[in-house]
Amino acid sequence: KKMEQFLLDLKQEQFNGSYDLAYKTINHLRKLISQTRWTHAQELMNTIKKEGKKMITAQPSEYVVGNMVRRVLKIIREEYVRLLGESEESANKESLHKMLTAEGNERDDHTKPLKELKTTVIEAVNEYIDEMEASIHNISAQAIEHIHSNEVILTLGKSRTVEAFLKQAAKKRKFHVIVVEGSPLYHGHELAKSLASKGIETTVITDTAIFAIMSRVNKVIIGTHSVLANGGLKAVNGAHMVALAASHHAVPLIVLGAMFKLCLLHYSDIGGSEATFNRLASPQEVLDYYDGGTEELVNVQIYSPTFDYVPPELVTLFISNIGGNAPSYMYRLLSELYHPDDHVL
Amino acid sequence: MATPATAPVNMNNGDAESLTSEQKKQLKKERRKEKNAQKEKHNIPSKPEGQEPKIEKSKAELRAERRAKQEADRAAKASKKSDQVAANTKQKGPRVPANIQADDPKVQKKAAKKLEKQQVPQRTEGQKKVALFSHLHQYERSLSITKNIGFGKNAIHPAIIRLGLQYAEGTVTGSNARCAALMSAICKLISDYETPPQKELSRHLESKLKPAISFLDQCRPLSVSMGSAIKYIKLQITNIPTGMSDSEAKLRLVKSLKEFVHVNIVLAGEAISGYACTKITDGDVVMVFGSSSLITKVLCDAHNAGIQFSVIVVDGRPKLSGRGTLRKLCRVGIKCSYVLVSAASYIMPEVTKVFLGAHGLLSNGYVMGSVGTSMVAMAAKIRGVPVIVCCEAYKFCERVQTDSFVNNEIGDPRDLLVQNKSELTSPLLTNTAWEETDSLKVLHLTYDVTPPDFVAMVVTELGKIPCTSVPVVLRVRSLET
Numbered sequence: 001k002k003m004e005q006f007l008l009d010l011k012q013e014q015f016n017g018s019y020d021l022a023y024k025t026i027n028h029l030r031k032l033i034s035q036t037r038w039t040h041a042q043e044l045m046n047t048i049k050k051e052g053k054k055m056i057t058a059q060p061s062e063y064v065v066g067n068m069v070r071r072v073l074k075i076i077r078e079e080y081v082r083l084l085g086e087s088e089e090s091a092n093k094e095s096l097h098k099m100l101t102a103e104g105n106e107r108d109d110h111t112k113p114l115k116e117l118k119t120t121v122i123e124a125v126n127e128y129i130d131e132m133e134a135s136i137h138n139i140s141a142q143a144i145e146h147i148h149s150n151e152v153i154l155t156l157g158k159s160r161t162v163e164a165f166l167k168q169a170a171k172k173r174k175f176h177v178i179v180v181e182g183s184p185l186y187h188g189h190e191l192a193k194s195l196a197s198k199g200i201e202t203t204v205i206t207d208t209a210i211f212a213i214m215s216r217v218n219k220v221i222i223g224t225h226s227v228l229a230n231g232g233l234k235a236v237n238g239a240h241m242v243a244l245a246a247s248h249h250a251v252p253l254i255v256l257g258a259m260f261k262l263c264l265l266h267y268s269d270i271g272g273s274e275a276t277f278n279r280l281a282s283p284q285e286v287l288d289y290y291d292g293g294t295e296e297l298v299n300v301q302i303y304s305p306t307f308d309y310v311p312p313e314l315v316t317l318f319i320s321n322i323g324g325n326a327p328s329y330m331y332r333l334l335s336e337l338y339h340p341d342d343h344v345l
Numbered sequence: 346m347a348t349p350a351t352a353p354v355n356m357n358n359g360d361a362e363s364l365t366s367e368q369k370k371q372l373k374k375e376r377r378k379e380k381n382a383q384k385e386k387h388n389i390p391s392k393p394e395g396q397e398p399k400i401e402k403s404k405a406e407l408r409a410e411r412r413a414k415q416e417a418d419r420a421a422k423a424s425k426k427s428d429q430v431a432a433n434t435k436q437k438g439p440r441v442p443a444n445i446q447a448d449d450p451k452v453q454k455k456a457a458k459k460l461e462k463q464q465v466p467q468r469t470e471g472q473k474k475v476a477l478f479s480h481l482h483q484y485e486r487s488l489s490i491t492k493n494i495g496f497g498k499n500a501i502h503p504a505i506i507r508l509g510l511q512y513a514e515g516t517v518t519g520s521n522a523r524c525a526a527l528m529s530a531i532c533k534l535i536s537d538y539e540t541p542p543q544k545e546l547s548r549h550l551e552s553k554l555k556p557a558i559s560f561l562d563q564c565r566p567l568s569v570s571m572g573s574a575i576k577y578i579k580l581q582i583t584n585i586p587t588g589m590s591d592s593e594a595k596l597r598l599v600k601s602l603k604e605f606v607h608v609n610i611v612l613a614g615e616a617i618s619g620y621a622c623t624k625i626t627d628g629d630v631v632m633v634f635g636s637s638s639l640i641t642k643v644l645c646d647a648h649n650a651g652i653q654f655s656v657i658v659v660d661g662r663p664k665l666s667g668r669g670t671l672r673k674l675c676r677v678g679i680k681c682s683y684v685l686v687s688a689a690s691y692i693m694p695e696v697t698k699v700f701l702g703a704h705g706l707l708s709n710g711y712v713m714g715s716v717g718t719s720m721v722a723m724a725a726k727i728r729g730v731p732v733i734v735c736c737e738a739y740k741f742c743e744r745v746q747t748d749s750f751v752n753n754e755i756g757d758p759r760d761l762l763v764q765n766k767s768e769l770t771s772p773l774l775t776n777t778a779w780e781e782t783d784s785l786k787v788l789h790l791t792y793d794v795t796p797p798d799f800v801a802m803v804v805t806e807l808g809k810i811p812c813t814s815v816p817v818v819l820r821v822r823s824l825e826t
Contacts, residue, residue: 028708176476181761183662183685193778196785203475203786206761207687208661212749212793216477238687245722269694278691286685290667296675301682304689 003028003051010058010065017160018064018225022132022260025055025068030125033072033118041080041110041117045073049345056345058278061307063226063234063269065261068340069345070264071123077339079120080110097211097256119322131321135258136164138321146254146319151218154210154251155237157182158191159223161256161261166221167198176201182238183207186286207238211241215247220253224310227262229334231327234267237305243314252316259320262333264343267309276308294320370411408799432712444566445752447477460563463556464500466493468563473779475786482566483755486513498511504533505557509564518666520704520740521610521638524570527561528606531578532599547585554578566754569705573739574816577605578634599716609739614639616734616806620644621700624733624804629654629697629775631729634686634721635713636666637702639735642702645677655680657696660688663760686717690724699725701795703736708819710756710797711814716749722799731801734812737787738805741819749793756780756789 006028008014015021032051038044052069059065139161140241147153147169155177156160166177177200181188189204196202205213220242224235233239233255246253268277281300283292292300325333404658432722445451447470472487490513491506508530511517517526531554538553540546558575567575581748585594621643625631631654633640644656656679660667667683674681686693699721705713712718712734722732746752762779779785795814807818 032705060615077535092644171574181662183687192785193782194784199784201476201784201786203477203788204761205790206662207685209788211719211723212716212753212790213788215385215748216750237691241687241724242718244690244727245720248723262545273585287668287683292683296672299680300675303682303684303688304694305688308691 002031007054007058010055010062013059018062019132019136019160019258021062021130022064022068025065026125026129026132027070027126028073029068030053030122030129033125034122036051040113041076044117044121046077048072053345054339057159061279063265064261066265066345067226067260067263067337071128071260073342074337074339075124075128077081077110077259079124080114081115083108083114083116083120084112090240108191132155132198132258132260134286135229135321137320139256139258139319140164140168142319142324144172147175147219149171149173149175152178154178154180154213154215154220154242154246155191156188156238157185158187158209158240159236159256161223162221163191163194165256166200170195170198174201176203178203178205178213179204180207180210180238182236182240184237185280190211210242211245211248212247212260214251215249218251220246220251222253222255224255224257224261225259225307225331227318229264229266229331231315231318231330232267233310233312233315234307235310237308240310240314245311247314253314254317254319255315256319259322259333259337262320262330262337264334264338267311269309278305279311280304280321281306352392370717371407372416373410380466381560399573402641406763410626416576423742438763443564444482445480447482451586460559463559464497465560465808466742469789471785475755475788477750478755478788479755480751481753484757485759486757499556501557501560502530502534502537504530505560509561512561512565516731519636520568520570521614521701521737523568523738524574525606525610527574529570531557532602535595535598538595542764546550546589547582549581551579554582569742570740572742577825578602583746585752587811608765609737613737613739613806614642617737617804621733621804622647622650622652623700625652627653629656629693631655632659632692632696632699633655633657633670634667634690634699634718635661635664636670636700637735639737640700640702641670641673643735644674644679648677648679656686657682657692659686659717659721660682661686661720663756664715666715689721690727693724693728696725696728696730699730699732701732701734701800703734703740704792705740705742705744706736706742706803706812706815707746707794708741708816709747710815711746712795712797712800712803712812713746713792714795716793718801719749719793719795722795731803732799733804734800735804738807738818740821741815741822743816743819744796753793754791756791758787758789760789761787 006024010021017023029048029051032048035042036047048069052066055065055069074152077125100152100276143165143302147166153166153175157168157180169175177192178194179188179192179195179202182206183206192202192204222235222239222242224239226234228234235255243253265276271277281304283304285306286302287300288299291297292302312330315327318325318330420562443452443456457467468482468484468490471483472482491510494501494506508517508526511526512523517523534553534557535550537772540549540552554575558567561571576709577597581598585597589597617639625647629652631644633644633656647654656674658667658671658674658681660683662685662805671681671683682692699720701712701714701718703712703714705717707713724731744752758779779787800812802809803812803815805818810818
């Protein structure tokens with residue numbers, strides 16, 4: 001079945017970046033809403049929670065899956081409340097009276113069966129999918145505000161958002177891009193090739209040369225895997241070194257990310273079987289078996305982390321599809337996206 | 346003497362040597378007269394056409410004119426010299442070396458002429474230069490530099506040619522290794538050297554050394570350690586007592602060069618190892634970067650002394666020199682880990698100390714090391730991990746630099762484009778992609794400078810000093826010699 005294939009793909013890390021994963025997840029959830037039988041909102045939410053838990057345990061380090069699940073739950077709650085005829089604001093407002101008189105009335109229960117709920121929920125989810133698809137376009141439309149002529153911009157690895165952003169700016173302005181290779185997968189080479197083919201002056205450097213080059217860089221623009229609740233980043237390996245070098249040379253660090261990347265979780269460096277933040281990839285990319293499998297090197301520990309935590313103090317600006325924000329503001333946007341009752345699934 | 350009409354008219358260097366000096370002066374004068382004639386006529390006749398009308402003057406008249414002109418020139422030069430001497434004694438600042446003025450055509454022409462005079466082949470510049478480093482030479486390892494080398498009387502000694510090729514190919518790397526190899530090649534050159542009659546050894550030997558050094562510089566830019574060694578050699582040559590016979594002088598020189606290597610590399614290494622081992626304690630997790638012969642020695646000595654510690658080797662592309670360090674340490678039995686530089690901040694919470702080697706220490710306290718050293722030092726400083734640099738005192742140099750741009754070595758960009766043996770999920774740039782796309786450039790830096798506030802301590806054979814004490818050490822050493 002499709003669901004099992006999706007779970008298997010998650011476990012084996014067979015996807016092309018967070019946008020791809022988010023898109024697949026939300027399509028899955030939409031199918032779930034339309035195809036399963038449910039009578040009222042609470043039953044639907046329980047089904048979604050159950051499926052969501054399965055997906056999250058398949059790959060706990062991919063926060064985007066959890067984001068999608070919680071977003072859908074919030075959509076369901078909103079639609080339910082709207083159909084009941086009450087405004088969304090009054091539903092969310094926590095008055096002292098409500099807190100003291102915890103009655104468990106119908107509104108909080110979500111058990112009233114509503115005929116139009118299915119169609120409205122599916123409509124809202126479709127709207128959200130459209131917003132997600134347009135997010136890259138919305139972000140790159142802001143490119144011309146942030147890049148001016150003859151700037152030297154540094155970027156790391158390959159991010160689809162950054163690629164579109166720079167290409168959009170290159171239509172009107174002339175600037176120079178320095179792309180860091182991004183070991184151990186060296187995605188930076190693909191990005192450099194793609195940018196240079198559009199006529200942008202691109203230079204590829206190794207990640208050892210970041211500090212040396214940083215004195216000439218005007219801005220650092222990177223993409224990210226997810227944005228944490230405190231405004232920190234969960235970005236590709238090597239981003240923390242770039243951020244440190246940028247802060248030492250007082251170069252602004254601009255992060256591009258659509259709103260579906262914003263998640264409720266915070267940074268945790270628990271290791272071992274409970275590790276959810278980082279995952280270690282195959283050491284083949286760092287020291288391949290040909291060299292590392294020899295008798296003298298066979299006891300060497302090789303680390304190849306996939307993600308890096310970048311603390312919010314090092315980030316200057318977030319640019320998302322709804323505009324620019326400081327990292328200290330990101331926690332507020334969480335309340336618009338997710339409902340507090342869904343924090344723990 | 347041939348008349349001017351039949352004298353060869355194209356004035357390139359090969360033909361010029363066949364003319365006598367008188368003919369050359371003749372033609373020069375005629376050219377000057379043509380230029381004035383051209384200015385009046387406002388047209389540009391070619392040289393043979395311009396020379397015809399001037400043949401009428403007699404030889405005696407021409408000779409008299411020439412003599413008058415020579416006297417005038419000599420008088421002018423004498424007056425200019427006296428002015429210049431007065432000016433020179435006032436402004437005698439340090440000369441800017443030619444290898445960081447690759448974008449100045451005049452300087453480059455002078456340097457090319459100098460190389461030609463010394464019969465040293467000049468390396469061709471690369472095709473795709475990175476604009477940020479246009480002031481530095483950017484070579485590509487395309488054709489062998491020894492393709493056009495001569496074998497005449499003033500040819501470069503074969504030991505030097507071999508050394509130059511070893512440098513260019515990367516067979517001999519690491520500042521200590523390069524310096525020691527240089528000394529042994531120079532020893533060979535000195536032993537094989539025969540003073541020509543009428544010449545003095547101390548003067549002629551130095552002129553023999555100059556083309557050798559230029560050749561080595563063309564193969565690969567000289568390192569700080571090599572520069573220091575060459576200064577020492579020149580000093581030793583000038584200090585030869587005048588009465589000494591040639592064979593004695595040569596023996597003495599060879600002995601002093603071997604002494605230099607022994608004292609400044611071997612004994613200094615022992616002393617530094619002794620000091621640095623006191624800084625490693627049981628249970629330490631030491632982080633090192635790339636390959637440094639001195640750091641490897643320190644760690645091996647510490648392990649042999651019985652201290653229990655583990656090492657994390659950080660490595661960077663494209664040289665991947667950390668793998669050599671990894672092998673050496675594993676062979677001795679030290680517990681090792683291996684990461685790339687992008688994961689240095691990931692692994693930094695585990696680290697207790699960072700030991701770094703240096704290519705050279707600059708006078709303003711900056712540490713010049715292989716590219717990536719500053720990244721590791723930065724990551725360590727943020728977490729409060731002490732950074733200890735180990736460097737022999739002969740690598741201290743008077744240069745000052747604040748960033749890695751003004752003076753660096755640009756390596757072959759194709760080194761970044763080569764496919765690794767393993768099958769990577771995303772292929773590296775291929776040669777064709779790089780060559781075809783005009784706006785795509787690849788930068789291969791060799792060195793970078795680390796600011797002194799990242800470094801806690803420098804261990805030299807003179808003791809443990811802070812980074813900022815480098816000019817003090819330089820002064821002390823210059824007073825000693």
